[in-house]
Every structure is written in C-alpha cells, then in structure tokens.
Amino acid sequence: MNTVDLDTIREAHARIRERIRWTPVMTNGRLDELSGSRLFFKCENFQETGSFKARGAMNAVLSLTDAEAARGVATHSSGNHAAALSWAAGLMGIPSFVVMPSTASRIKVSAVERYGGRIVFCEPSHKAREEAADKVVRETGALLIHPYDNPRIIAGQGTAALEFLGEVPDLDAIVCPVGGGGLLAGTSIVAKGLRPGIKLLGAEPEGAADTKLSFESARRQQVEHPASIADGLLAFVGGMTFPVIRRLVDGIVTVSDQEIAAAVRQFLEVMKIVVEPSGAVAYAAVAGKRAGVGGMRVGVILSGGNLDLERTPWLK
Amino acid sequence: MNTVDLDTIREAHARIRERIRWTPVMTNGRLDELSGSRLFFKCENFQETGSFKARGAMNAVLSLTDAEAARGVATHSSGNHAAALSWAAGLMGIPSFVVMPSTASRIKVSAVERYGGRIVFCEPSHKAREEAADKVVRETGALLIHPYDNPRIIAGQGTAALEFLGEVPDLDAIVCPVGGGGLLAGTSIVAKGLRPGIKLLGAEPEGAADTKLSFESARRQQVEHPASIADGLLAFVGGMTFPVIRRLVDGIVTVSDQEIAAAVRQFLEVMKIVVEPSGAVAYAAVAGKRAGVGGMRVGVILSGGNLDLERTPWLK
Numbered sequence: 217m218n219t220v221d222l223d224t225i226r227e228a229h230a231r232i233r234e235r236i237r238w239t240p241v242m243t244n245g246r247l248d249e250l251s252g253s254r255l256f257f258k259c260e261n262f263q264e265t266g267s268f269k270a271r272g273a274m275n276a277v278l279s280l281t282d283a284e285a286a287r288g289v290a291t292h293s294s295g296n297h298a299a300a301l302s303w304a305a306g307l308m309g310i311p312s313f314v315v316m317p318s319t320a321s322r323i324k325v326s327a328v329e330r331y332g333g334r335i336v337f338c339e340p341s342h343k344a345r346e347e348a349a350d351k352v353v354r355e356t357g358a359l360l361i362h363p364y365d366n367p368r369i370i371a372g373q374g375t376a377a378l379e380f381l382g383e384v385p386d387l388d389a390i391v392c393p394v395g396g397g398g399l400l401a402g403t404s405i406v407a408k409g410l411r412p413g414i415k416l417l418g419a420e421p422e423g424a425a426d427t428k429l430s431f432e433s434a435r436r437q438q439v440e441h442p443a444s445i446a447d448g449l450l451a452f453v454g455g456m457t458f459p460v461i462r463r464l465v466d467g468i469v470t471v472s473d474q475e476i477a478a479a480v481r482q483f484l485e486v487m488k489i490v491v492e493p494s495g496a497v498a499y500a501a502v503a504g505k506r507a508g509v510g511g512m513r514v515g516v517i518l519s520g521g522n523l524d525l526e527r528t529p530w531l532k
Numbered sequence: 533m534n535t536v537d538l539d540t541i542r543e544a545h546a547r548i549r550e551r552i553r554w555t556p557v558m559t560n561g562r563l564d565e566l567s568g569s570r571l572f573f574k575c576e577n578f579q580e581t582g583s584f585k586a587r588g589a590m591n592a593v594l595s596l597t598d599a600e601a602a603r604g605v606a607t608h609s610s611g612n613h614a615a616a617l618s619w620a621a622g623l624m625g626i627p628s629f630v631v632m633p634s635t636a637s638r639i640k641v642s643a644v645e646r647y648g649g650r651i652v653f654c655e656p657s658h659k660a661r662e663e664a665a666d667k668v669v670r671e672t673g674a675l676l677i678h679p680y681d682n683p684r685i686i687a688g689q690g691t692a693a694l695e696f697l698g699e700v701p702d703l704d705a706i707v708c709p710v711g712g713g714g715l716l717a718g719t720s721i722v723a724k725g726l727r728p729g730i731k732l733l734g735a736e737p738e739g740a741a742d743t744k745l746s747f748e749s750a751r752r753q754q755v756e757h758p759a760s761i762a763d764g765l766l767a768f769v770g771g772m773t774f775p776v777i778r779r780l781v782d783g784i785v786t787v788s789d790q791e792i793a794a795a796v797r798q799f800l801e802v803m804k805i806v807v808e809p810s811g812a813v814a815y816a817a818v819a820g821k822r823a824g825v826g827g828m829r830v831g832v833i834l835s836g837g838n839l840d841l842e843r844t845p846w847l848k
Contacts, residue, residue, distance in 0.1 A: 240556070261804045323801065481841070485639065488577045488837035490804040521804035525797070525847055 220367050220460075222409035225374040225402060232274040232372060235307065239263050239376070241383050244487050251502045253514045256387065258380045261491050261521025265327065267448075268376050268399055268519050269300035269363075275372030276361045277304040285310045290358040292316070292338075292345040295324030296448055296494075296520055297363040302333025313358050315348040317341075321447070321524040364398030365454035374402025380515055381410050388512035389415035391498040393519050394427045394468065395449035397457030403517065404464035415509065418461065418468040419501035421446045421476065427453040428468040431461065445473045448494030448520060469507050471500040479503060480523070481531060495520040536683050536776075538725035541690035541718060548590045548688060551623065555579050555692070557699050560803050567818045569830045572703065574696045577807050577837025581643065583764075584692050584715055584835050585616035585679075591688030592677045593620040601626045606674040608632070608654075608661040611640030612764055612810075612836055613679040618649025629674050631664040633657075637763070637840040680712030681770035690718025696831055697726050704828035707814040709835050710734035710743045710784065711765035713773030719833065720780035731825065734777065734784040735817035737762045737792065743769040744784040747777065761789045764810030764836060785823045787816040795819060796839070797847060811836040 242257045260268040277289065288311030291301050298314040305312035314333040316325065317340035328335055338348040353360050362369065376399070381387065390407050394400040400418045407414050420427050421444035430436045436458045442450045453461065471479075479496035482503070483489050491499075498516045501507045507514075558573045576584040593605065604627030607617050614630040621628035630649040632641065633656035644651055654664040669676050678685065692715070697703065706723050710716040716734045723730050736743050737760035746752045752774045758766045769777065787795075795812035798819070799805050807815075814832045817823045823830075 266804060484806050484839070484841060488582060488806040490800050490806065523800070525800065531841055 220370045220374070220402070220405055222405060224367070224371045225378060225406055228275045228368070228371040229375040229378050231278050232271060232375065235274050236270055237263055238379055241380065242487065242489070246486050247482065247499070250482070252505065252510045253502055253512050255502065256384045256513070256515050257499070258376055258515060258517045259489065260376055261489060261495055261518050265296070265300045265303045265331070266520055266522040267296040267300065267495070268373055269296040270303060271375050272369035272372030272398060273297065273300035273304040273361070276366065276368040277301070277308050277310065279368050280310070280359065284359050287357040287359065288312055289361050290314070290349060290352050290356065291361050291363060292349040293363050295320055296522060298333065299324060299327040299331060301361055302328045302331035306332040311358065313352045313356055315345055315352060317345065321527055323522055323524040327522070363451070364396030365456040367456070369398050370402045370457065372402070373399040374406045376517065377403040377406035380517070381406065384515060386513060387411070387414060387515040389417065389509045390515040390517070391417045391419050391469070391501055391507055391509070392517045393449060393494060393497045394418035394420050394453065394461070395494065396451040397427065397453040397461050399517070399519060400465065401457040401460040404460060408464045415512070416465050417501065417507055418465055419498040420468055420470050421449055421497060422470045422472050424450050425470045427461065428470055430458060431465070431468045434462065444476070444493070446476055446494040446497055448492065449497065469501040471497055471504055475500040475504050477531065490521045490523050491518050492520045492523045536686045536690070536718070536721055538721060540683070540687045541694060541722055544591045544684070544687040545691040545694050547594050548587060548691065551590050552586055553579055554695055557696065558803065558805070562802050563798065563815070566798070568821065568826045569818055569828050571818065572700050572829070572831050573815070574692055574831060574833045575805065576692055577805060577811055577834050581612070581616045581619045581647070582836055582838040583612040583616065583811070584689055585612040586619060587691050588685035588688030588714060589613065589616035589620040589677070592682065592684040593617070593624050593626065595684050596626070596675065600675050603673040603675065604628055605677050606630070606665060606668050606672065607677050607679060608665040609679050611636055612838060614649065615640060615643040615647060617677055618644045618647035622648040627674065629668045629672055631661055631668060633661065637843055639838055639840045643838070679767070680714030681772040683772070685714050686718045686773065688718070689715040690722045692833065693719040693722035696833070697722065700831060702829060703727070703730060703831040705731035705733065705825045706831040706833070707733045707735055707785070707817055707823060707825070708833045709765060709810060709813045710736050710769065710777070711810065712767040713743065713769040713777050715833070715835060716781065717773040717776040720776060724780045731828070732781050733817065733823055734781055735814040736784055736786050737765055737813060738786045738788050740766050741786045743777065744786055746774060747781070747784045750778065760792070760809070762792055762810040762813055764808065765813065785817040787813055787820055791816040791820050793847065806837045806839050807834050808836045808839045
C-alpha cells in the first residue's frame with residue numbers, strides 16, 4: 217500500500233493502540249490568556265519513548281512479514297525515531313540497527329541503548345547518515361524504516377490526530393510541527409477527513425524553513441545549513457509527505473529559536489510539563505500570534521518531551 | 533472547630549472542589565522498575581498555583597466570615613502557601629498580605645505578585661518572618677492564615693488524599709512529604725480513616741529532619757540550621773500537626789539532597805513532568821528503597837511543581 221487515507225490510519229490505530237499510550241489532552245488558562253486562543257494540547261511528550269514517533273514505529277514493526285521481522289529493522293534518525301524504532305522492535309523481539317550522528321544528544325543515545333537498539337555512529341551530515349544506513353542494510357538484510365517517507369510511518373503518526381479529534385471534536389484549527397513531514401501529513405489526512413473546514417497549520421523553525429519555502433513555491437526545496445534548537449525538525453520535507461502537505465495544509469508558520477525557548481520555558485514553569493524544543497514549536501507559533509487563530513479553539517500537538525537538560529543553556 | 537476528622541475533610545472538599553483541580557494520578561513503568569514498587573503518583577504539581585497548598589488556602593478563604601473577608605488574610609511562608617493564599621484571596625476578591633524572606637526564589641515571588649498578593653520582604657529567619665507578619669496583622673487587621681497549624685488548612689490539604697483513595701482505593705501504602713506537617717496530617721486522617729491497615733509514611737530531607745527526630749522521641753523538637761534543596765520542607769513540624777502525625781503515621785523516612793535531585797531529574801527525563809525538590813522527596817524515599825514498600829502498591833504524593841530553573845545547578 218502506498219496511499220495513506222483515513223481508513224489506513226484507523227487500521228493503524230487499531231493495530232497499535234494496545235501498545236502505545238492514549239495520551240492526555242491538557243488545557244491551561246494562563247496559556248490561553250497569553251495566546252488569545254482556547255488551547256488544547258495533545259501531549260505526545262507523554263507518549264512511549266517520549267514522542268509521537270512511537271506510533272509510526274510501532275505501526276511499521278507490527279506490519280512486518282515474518283521474514284522481514286527475522287532480519288530486523290534499521291534507520292537513520294536525529295533521535296526520536298531511532299528510540300521509537302528500537303523500542304517497538306525490542307518489544308516485539310526483533311533486532312534493530314540505528315545510524316546516529318556523533319553529535320546526537322546523550323539522552324537520545326542512551327534511550328536507544330536502553331531499548332536494545334544497536335547504534336552505528338556517523339558524521340553529522342545527511343549524506344554520511346544515508347551511506348552508513350545503506351551499509352548496515354547491505355550487511356544485515358534489515359529493512360530500512362525511513363523516519364517519514366514511509367506510508368506505515370505516516371499512517372502511524374496520524375493516529376495522534378485521530379485520538380485528538382475523537383476527544384475534542386469541535387476544534388477550529390490544529391497546529392502541528394513539521395520537520396520531514398510525517399506527523400503533519402498524517403495529521404492533515406485525519407483532520408481534513410474528519411473535519412473538512414478545519415484550519416490546519418504547520419509550524420517550523422525559521423532556521424530550517426524548507427517546508428515553508430517549498431509550500432509557498434509549490435515545489436519541494438531544501439535550505440542550506442538548517443539550524444535550530446529544535447533539533448528534531450532539521451530534516452527536509454519528504455518526497456512522499458510534501459504532496460500531502462501541499463494539498464491539505466493551509467499554511468506554514470515559522471518561529472524563531474528565541475520564541476521556541478520561551479515556549480519550552482512556559483511549559484516548564486506554567487504547565488509543569490517537559491516539552492522538547494521541537495515539540496514546542498506549534499505552541500510558539502500560536503503564542504507569537506502569527507498563526508491567525510486568535511479567539512479560536514486550537515489543537516496544539518506537543519510532539520515530544522525528550523529535553524536534554526545538559527544542552528539547554530538557553531533555558532537559564 | 534479545632535478537630536479535623538474525615539467528615540471535616542469531606543466538607544472541605546465539597547467547599548473547594550469547583551475552584552481547585554482534581555489532579556490526575558499518573559503511573560510509569562520505568563519508575564516502577566527502578567523502585568521495585570507499583571507506584572501511583574498524585575500530581576499536585578498540576579494543582580492551581582503549582583502545589584497542593586491551593587487546597588488549604590482555598591478552604592481557609594472560603595471559610596472566612598464577611599467581616600474577616602473585608603479585612604483580608606495574611607501569611608508568612610516559604611513560597612507555595614503564599615502564592616496559594618494570594619490566589620485564593622484574589623479569586624474571591626479579598627486582600628492578601630504576604631511576608632516572604634528576601635531569599636525567596638524569583639518564581640515564587642512573581643507568582644504572589646501575579647495573583648495580586650501584597651508582599652512584605654523580611655530577613656530569612658523564622659523570627660523575622662513571624663515579627664513581620666505580626667506587624668502586618670496589627671496594621672491591617674488581616675487574619676493570619678498559618679501555613680500548617682490551622683484546622684482549615686489541614687482539612688484542605690487532606691482533600692488530595694480523598695481524591696487519591698477515591699481513584700485508587702486499594703493502595704497498600706502512601707508516602708507523603710513533611711515540612712510543617714499540614715499535608716501529612718490531613719493525608720493521615722483520610723488514609724487511616726478510609727483504610728485503617730494502610731502503611732503511611734512521611735518523607736523528609738536529611739538536612740531538616742526535625743519530624744523524624746520528634747516522631748522517634750515522641751516529643752516535638754527542632755533541628756539547628758535546617759538546610760536542603762527541598763526549600764518547601766524547612767519548616768518545623770507544628771504544634772497542631774505533630775500530635776496527629778504521631779498518632780497516625782507509621783514512620784518517617786529521610787532522604788539526602790542528592791537523592792532528591794536524582795528524583796527531580798527522573799521526573800523530568802522519564803515522566804516528562806516538572807516536580808520541585810520538595811515535591812520529589814516522597815518518590816526519593818521509595819526509590820532509595822528504605823521505605824519498606826517493595827512489591828507494594830504505593831501512593832506517592834507529588835506535592836508541587838514550582839521548580840526555579842535559575843536555581844538548579846544540581847540539575848546539570
């Protein structure tokens with residue numbers, strides 16, 4: 217199957233729901249006041265492995281044939297997909313191989329190790345990661361599970377929106393972070409499928425705004441030297457995710473690292489929850505009041521909580 | 533009324549429940565593994581004002597006569613009680629006066645200010661605080677609401693345990709932090725009232741272990757120069773709370789600042805929630821395996837989440 221639709225995502229949810237967490241939706245009066253919207257936060261920071269990536273990874277792993285499962289799975293990832301894939305594979309008793317940049321944060325490396333993933337470090341470049349992953353696949357026969365350009369992954373990531381709109385059906389808008397676009401593509405299929413009039417926005421760091429550039433020029437483009445404290449959103453929007461985003465999403469809003477840092481702080485200080493920078497960009501977009509959702513009931517996806525306390529000088 | 537019993541606490545809950553949050557109970561498989569117990573966390577870090585103190589403060593404020601309400605309320609507090617009293621008074625439109633030590637953390641000072649409390653700073657000593665509070669009361673006619681030696685406060689704090697045992701009735705044990713003893717006294721009245729066989733433990737920082745000393749000698753005693761990163765637990769156990777604790781609690785477990793810091797880190801990294809040091813001592817006691825609750829179903833009260841990020845060198 218190569219097309220993901222609402223039914224595919226419902227099937228994915230039925231497949232994974234006993235293995236993942238139905239994460240809570242939280243609200244907070246003070247953040248409502250600060251943003252001028254009525255906010256509903258889908259807390260994927262509380263998801264297994266600390267991010268929504270557990271959904272897609274579990275869906276991919278549970279969809280393997282017996283022969284594929286015997287050889288295992290592999291990935292290159294900035295961290296959360298790697299942890300999630302190791303976790304899903306480990307739970308199902310199959311091997312996993314993870315190519316990670318040598319600059320990956322301690323918290324993300326130790327998560328992969330804890331779940332039993334076998335790590336292969338490489339240089340922190342897109343090219344080095346792909347080459348190392350190819351080598352692992354050649355040597356082990358493992359199936360490469362791409363972090364976003366994979367229908368099983370997109371379908372799995374979409375299950376968060378299925379829960380979200382099941383619990384809060386009358387949202388006027390949803391704001392969702394975008395890196396490679398797996399979460400945003402899955403979310404948009406669910407949101408526009410269930411509620412065609414909903415306003416759906418992607419939120420992206422200014423320093424890695426390839427999706428905004430691509431969206432506005434209607435042509436997939438990359439930016440040079442993507443950089444942001446939102447280290448989970450540095451990937452370029454994918455060949456499989458971009459057409460979905462282009463068709464279903466209403467706009468892409470960018471936020472500065474300073475706004476992302478302020479959002480992380482507000483989650484810690486006001487809501488008492490840990491949200492990593494990449495997980496906080498959707499709220500940062502709403503708080504910055506450039507999302508055009510003032511006065512609306514807005515669903516905000518908090519995509520992850522793997523904040524590395526040793527790498528947060530900007531928190532002080 | 534000077535005696536607090538289960539009925540008093542039920543009345544308090546009926547009085548305050550529309551104004552406070554029924555906080556969630558969270559669980560976490562990894563912390564279960566690390567501690568060797570099945571843990572249920574009562575998340576008062578998500579309570580209004582960031583701590584359980586909102587319960588007692590709201591109960592006290594809603595119990596004022598009209599004449600008392602017109603003159604307002606006052607307190608001296610290490611922070612969370614002050615914020616909670618300002619909040620409760622502010623919601624009900626009555627004045628509040630707060631004496632705080634000049635060393636109080638930024639986050640706690642700004643909370644009181646935000647809720648509309650009028651702050652009077654004093655030297656950071658027990659004596660200076662009481663003198664400054666007396667002066668405020670003389671000058672304004674406000675009613676002093678003691679942070680723990682007050683039956684309305686004890687009854688209000690006990691409402692957390694009422695919700696907790698209502699939601700998880702079959703706990704084998706409850707572990708609760710103790711500073712002045714308001715939360716522990718209220719909790720013990722509820723826990724032993726509803727479930728006489730339950731094991732009830734207080735958890736206290738080693739550096740401020742007056743309750744342990746008092747409990748084991750059956751005589752209320754103080755310690756010299758109490759000091760701990762758990763700044764909400766430096767108060768001495770009260771004249772009103774100690775007899776209740778002495779009668780109903782099964783033991784007091786102490787934990788080091790290092791153990792408290794490790795517990796705070798685990799909440800941030802594993803559970804993705806913010807718990808302040810004082811709020812983490814009960815879990816630290818269980819994680820240290822000196823509480824004698826291995827294999828049990830243990831209720832752990834996370835009393836607050838007002839972690840001051842500017843004062844956490846021990847987090848790195």
